[in-house]
Amino acid sequence: MATHVENPESSEIEIDKTFRDLGVVDVLCEACEQLGWKQPTKIQIETIPVALQGRDIIGLAETGSGKTGAFALPILQGLLENPQRLYALVLTPTRELAFQISEQFEALGSSIGVKSAVIVGGIDMMSQALTLAKKPHVIIATPGRLIDHLENTKGFNLKALKYLVMDEADRILNMDFETEMDKILKVISRDRRTFLFSATMTKKVQKLERAALKDPVKCAVSSKYQTVEKLQQFYIFIPSKFKDCYLVYVLNELAGNSFMIFCSTCNNTQRVALLLRNLGFTAISLHGQMSQNKRLGSLNKFKSKSRSILLATDVASRGLDIPHVDVVINFDIPTHSKDYIHRVGRTARAGRSGKAITFVTQYDVELFQRIEHLIGKKLPAFPTQEEEVMMLNERVSEAQRFARIELREHGERKKRPREETTENSEAYLGKREKGKSGKFKIL
Numbered sequence: 313m314a315t316h317v318e319n320p321e322s323s324e325i326e327i328d329k330t331f332r333d334l335g336v337v338d339v340l341c342e343a344c345e346q347l348g349w350k351q352p353t354k355i356q357i358e359t360i361p362v363a364l365q366g367r368d369i370i371g372l373a374e375t376g377s378g379k380t381g382a383f384a385l386p387i388l389q390g391l392l393e394n395p396q397r398l399y400a401l402v403l404t405p406t407r408e409l410a411f412q413i414s415e416q417f418e419a420l421g422s423s424i425g426v427k428s429a430v431i432v433g434g435i436d437m438m439s440q441a442l443t444l445a446k447k448p449h450v451i452i453a454t455p456g457r458l459i460d461h462l463e464n465t466k467g468f469n470l471k472a473l474k475y476l477v478m479d480e481a482d483r484i485l486n487m488d489f490e491t492e493m494d495k496i497l498k499v500i501s502r503d504r505r506t507f508l509f510s511a512t513m514t515k516k517v518q519k520l521e522r523a524a525l526k527d528p529v530k531c532a533v534s535s536k537y538q539t540v541e542k543l544q545q546f547y548i549f550i551p552s553k554f555k556d557c558y559l560v561y562v563l564n565e566l567a568g569n570s571f572m573i574f575c576s577t578c579n580n581t582q583r584v585a586l587l588l589r590n591l592g593f594t595a596i597s598l599h600g601q602m603s604q605n606k607r608l609g610s611l612n613k614f615k616s617k618s619r620s621i622l623l624a625t626d627v628a629s630r631g632l633d634i635p636h637v638d639v640v641i642n643f644d645i646p647t648h649s650k651d652y653i654h655r656v657g658r659t660a661r662a663g664r665s666g667k668a669i670t671f672v673t674q675y676d677v678e679l680f681q682r683i684e685h686l687i688g689k690k691l692p693a694f695p696t697q698e699e700e701v702m703m704l705n706e707r708v709s710e711a712q713r714f715a716r717i718e719l720r721e722h723g724e725r726k727k728r729p730r731e732e733t734t735e736n737s738e739a740y741l742g743k744r745e746k747g748k749s750g751k752f753k754i755l
């Protein structure tokens with residue numbers, strides 16, 4: 313494991329505490345109650361008191377354990393004591409997560425009138441968001457030319473910012489935004505507090521720690537990377553030729569649940585979504601080749617339960633909090649074993665139970681062993697009846713054929729941009745976003 317963090321001052325965490333015991337003021341305790349948060353979670357118990365003392369924090373805790381609240385509550389309390397616009401900058405790796413964090417700030421801070429702004433996306437979207445923002449208290453943003461934009465926008469005095477948060481810190485630091493990070497550290501107040509949070513950490517976090525944090529308190533609720541207690545994890549060994557049949561079999565076996573299925577590429581995500589729709593499942597996709605509106609649209613359809621299957625790339629593996637997800641399927645095994653922890657963490661959140669099933673082909677055995685090593689567990693096989701799987705072959709092959717035709721048609725329509733598109737094809741045709749380097753984002 314790369315970085316093991318621990319709070320030496322609290323090897324035993326006392327779990328029977330209230331938000332009040334942690335020093336949270338009444339108005340914010342009431343906001344927690346309104347959200348149904350009866351007691352603070354372990355990571356909140358560890359971090360909130362030290363954050364309220366004004367310390368920098370590195371927080372490591374399992375998925376779905378309430379890390380957002382752990383950094384949002386101290387920031388809101390600070391804001392209440394010293395009201396100020398442009399108070400905190402929260403960086404996060406994906407747009408969906410930025411919106412989700414903003415919702416959490418607004419929910420916890422509604423009675424104190426907190427204003428947050430989400431600044432994400434390409435150049436046009438960022439400029440538009442900045443124009444609309446009108447000096448919020450909290451900015452939630454994805455990195456990538458953010459500072460250039462903020463610095464050139466009238467009224468944004470970044471030196472005033474009192475908090476810098478990196479949620480999913482290891483992911484942000486792996487996104488090749490080192491130059492951006494240097495800029496951020498230079499332009500925001502030296503006197504700020506810095507919080508780094510994630511369910512996994514990397515060596516880059518240590519580098520940032522040296523460069524940007526002042527004597528941070530390291531809080532970890534466990535001594536190794538853990539998947540969540542109430543998560544049942546399985547694998548299925550599949551002959552590559554029948555990748556698709558096994559998926560349909562599992563979806564039938566677990567019918568009535570809501571699924572997040574992870575694929576490694578945008579193309580496979582879309583292909584499997586089409587295949588499943590051809591078989592009558594209510595599946596929808598989410599990946600980085602879709603426009604922002606389509607991405608949010610897909611997510612909302614899944615969140616509102618009008619679709620029961622969300623097919624996604626790793627763009628959805630981090631941070632998304634959709635409590636009703638029952639099953640996570642790694643249809644393509646993750647190439648980085650830490651991504652496994654984040655993907656399966658989309659279910660069994662906040663003390664709920666859930667299932668994760670990882671498809672392993674003959675080519676994935678080494679990756680799978682690395683995952684088992686990282687989580688310190690041997691996973692059991694998900695029980696399958698091979699004859700029943702094979703009986704699906706004919707129907708699945710037919711649906712695959714249609715999916716291939718549809719994909720080809722979409723590809724052709726893509727070459728004719730003026731042509732009208734259907735709802736389904738738009739999701740696939742969604743604009744690709746060019747990064748500064750000129751490369752296309754692949755998530």
Ligand SMILES: Nc1ncnc2c1ncn2[C@@H]1O[C@H](COP(=O)(O)OP(=O)(O)OP(=O)(O)O)[C@@H](O)[C@H]1O
Binds near residue numbers: 348
């Ligand atoms: N004290 C609490 N009591 C009950 N529920 C809570 C509490 N704090 C947070 N939650 C809820 O737990 C869920 C998970 O929280 P959150 O999204 O912050 O997890 P996380 O640790 O950031 O997960 P990830 O590592 O996947 O990003 C949310 O629905 C949140 O509302």
